[in-house]
Amino acid sequence: MRGYYRKAASYGVFRKAEPETLGKADLMVRVRFAPSPTGYLHLGSARTALFNWLFARGQGGSVVLRIEDTDVGRSSREMEEAILFDLRWLGLDWDEGPDVGGPHAPYRQSERGEIYREHAALLEEKGLTYPCYCTPEELQEKKERALSEGRTPIYDGTCRELSSARRRELEEQGRRPAVRFRVPEREVSFQDLLHGFVRFPPDSIGDFVLIRSDGRAGFHLAGVVDDATMGITHVIRGEDHLTNTARHLLLFDALGYTPPMYLHHSLLLGPDGGKMSKRHGATAVREYREMGYLPQALTNYLALLSWSPPEGREVLDLQELLELFDIGDLSSSPAVFDRERLDWLNGKHIRRMSLSEVVEAARGFAPEWSGHALFPVMVESVLDNITTLGDLPRYLQTYGTKAPPDEKTAEWLRGEVAVRVLEKAADILDRRELADLESAREVVGELKRAFAEKDVKPREILMPLRVALTGKDHGPGLHYLLYVLGKGECLRRLRQALAGSDA
RNA sequence: GGCGCAUUAGUCUAGUUGGCCUAGGACGCCGCCCUCUCAAGGCGGAGAUCGCGGGUUCGAAUCCCGCAUGCGCUACCA
Numbered sequence: 169m170r171g172y173y174r175k176a177a178s179y180g181v182f183r184k185a186e187p188e189t190l191g192k193a194d195l196m197v198r199v200r201f202a203p204s205p206t207g208y209l210h211l212g213s214a215r216t217a218l219f220n221w222l223f224a225r226g227q228g229g230s231v232v233l234r235i236e237d238t239d240v241g242r243s244s245r246e247m248e249e250a251i252l253f254d255l256r257w258l259g260l261d262w263d264e265g266p267d268v269g270g271p272h273a274p275y276r277q278s279e280r281g282e283i284y285r286e287h288a289a290l291l292e293e294k295g296l297t298y299p300c301y302c303t304p305e306e307l308q309e310k311k312e313r314a315l316s317e318g319r320t321p322i323y324d325g326t327c328r329e330l331s332s333a334r335r336r337e338l339e340e341q342g343r344r345p346a347v348r349f350r351v352p353e354r355e356v357s358f359q360d361l362l363h364g365f366v367r368f369p370p371d372s373i374g375d376f377v378l379i380r381s382d383g384r385a386g387f388h389l390a391g392v393v394d395d396a397t398m399g400i401t402h403v404i405r406g407e408d409h410l411t412n413t414a415r416h417l418l419l420f421d422a423l424g425y426t427p428p429m430y431l432h433h434s435l436l437l438g439p440d441g442g443k444m445s446k447r448h449g450a451t452a453v454r455e456y457r458e459m460g461y462l463p464q465a466l467t468n469y470l471a472l473l474s475w476s477p478p479e480g481r482e483v484l485d486l487q488e489l490l491e492l493f494d495i496g497d498l499s500s501s502p503a504v505f506d507r508e509r510l511d512w513l514n515g516k517h518i519r520r521m522s523l524s525e526v527v528e529a530a531r532g533f534a535p536e537w538s539g540h541a542l543f544p545v546m547v548e549s550v551l552d553n554i555t556t557l558g559d560l561p562r563y564l565q566t567y568g569t570k571a572p573p574d575e576k577t578a579e580w581l582r583g584e585v586a587v588r589v590l591e592k593a594a595d596i597l598d599r600r601e602l603a604d605l606e607s608a609r610e611v612v613g614e615l616k617r618a619f620a621e622k623d624v625k626p627r628e629i630l631m632p633l634r635v636a637l638t639g640k641d642h643g644p645g646l647h648y649l650l651y652v653l654g655k656g657e658c659l660r661r662l663r664q665a666l667a668g669s670d671a
Numbered sequence: 672g673g674c675g676c677a678u679u680a681g682u683c684u685a686g687u688u689g690g691c692c693u694a695g696g697a698c699g700c701c702g703c704c705c706u707c708u709c710a711a712g713g714c715g716g717a718g719a720u721c722g723c724g725g726g727u728u729c730g731a732a733u734c735c736c737g738c739a740u741g742c743g744c745u746a747c748c749a
Contacts, residue, residue: 319673320672320745321673369673372745386748408743408749412744439681480695502741506682552711553711
């Protein structure tokens with residue numbers, strides 16, 4: 169479903185291949201992230217933010233961060249801070265926002281009540297609004313009745329034409345009205361930058377609430393007013409907002425503002441095909457960070473849902489993503505979140521970083537080891553085994569106390585060859601120092617050479633040594649084991665094994 | 672129920688001006704190689720009647736129509 173992008177060029181989006189259009193100041197791109205601080209940053213929101221960011225930065229445009237906290241009951245400052253933190257952790261940044269300020273401050277909807285009231289007043293003057301006294305219970309009942317009778321469950325317009333006497337009466341009952349928008353009976357259509365021409369027939373939209381009975385602007389009014397007054401040029405959001413766009417366009421029109429360009433990207437689905445939610449497991453960026461996923465792996469993976477890079481280069485950090493990403497190449501069908509593919513990417517990124525970077529990132533995940541002088545060596549030794557930093561402690565256990573081998577593993581210690589190998593290993597160690605990784609490597613080499621001509625397979629030489637040292641039949645390379653454990657400890661373990669206490 | 676969007680292997684996708692598609696790549700799976708082990712890496716394999724049914728055409732995953740399925744919206748949530 170690609171292609172609308174090119175068609176959409178006349179609507180103000182342009183390919184990177186047409187840099188000449190970038191010079192036009194009136195086409196300066198401004199996008200926004202508009203998270204609702206009702207919980208931790210969701211993977212889906214992060215993906216939306218990523219798309220916005222990649223698009224804006226790719227076009228040399230600016231990014232506005234706006235907090236949609238009109239639902240005071242569910243929003244909290246704590247969550248707002250957590251969201252900003254997680255967005256930054258992912259590597260995203262913004263030019264204007266509640267924390268950095270900007271020419272269109274404030275950036276929290278809860279602090280923009282006056283602006284919304286002014287706009288609502290303007291609409292009222294034009295006769296485009298009316299107070300609605302229906303209670304939530306009544307509305308719920310209407311909806312259910314409509315549904316059961318097979319009618320469209322949109323607001324039925326009960327309060328649309330109330331007489332002023334009737335209004336007074338209801339007010340006297342103590343009812344506080346919400347303000348509804350008088351939705352005109354006409355078709356609404358627009359060009360979605362991804363879906364192309366979309367149209368909504370008249371009568372498909374009910375009179376929606378502009379101002380809630382508590383006096384606060386609802387999502388539709390607040391969002392439209394903010395997008396208009398903040399000069400947003402492109403609204404990139406999830407497809408769940410596609411239908412809302414009709415409402416928003418109507419409001420832009422009523423308010424006399426020019427609407428932005430819209431692009432609705434596909435949704436992020438859980439493995440069962442439903443919208444990604446808690447029941448599918450971890451959904452918050454924060455949870456993935458805590459499990460040891462890397463920010464560049466997350467942004468990489470999220471971008472790969474609905475988008476694929478040219479030439480098949482799939483392992484990309486944010487910077488590379490920025491260079492290759494083109495919002496017009498997004499696929500319009502929904503994508504299922506696949507943890508295994510994320511794991512693969514995370515492993516790739518871990519192995520792509522420099523050792524010192526991994527070691528720094530790893531510290532918090534292995535506090536019991538990070539103080540060790542040879543911690544970097546330990547990390548290096550298990551680098552190829554881990555998919556997340558959270559796997560570290562499990563693999564590093566090899567360097568801890570030696571547990572007795574299980575029955576099957578202990579077999580490596582039995583037999584004449586094994587005993588001779590262990591004796592020889594102890595002999596070599598006795599004579600040498602394990603000064604560094606290289607000398608440990610030499611010890612392994614010398615041991616192999618000592619048995620090379622005797623028709624003994626490498627594994628018959630080295631597996632007994634491995635088991636004698638760790639009690640396990642798998643783990644980091646032997647040279648790592650020797651070096652990290654140290655000469656004294658290695659000799660002690662070898663002698664213990666030779667004494668037969670392991671087998 | 673209405674409206675909207677979507678529909679290529681278990682998953683993410685390439686494919687858009689119809690023929691180069693006997694449908695390409697990636698994850699996962701299986702096998703081989705490398706290797707002291709586990710991994711990582713390299714190589715190879717299985718896996719898709721391109722949702723279904725019609726039509727247009729010499730020729731359709733690609734165009735048209737219908738149907739089905741999934742998801743979303745239909746809130747004083749965003």
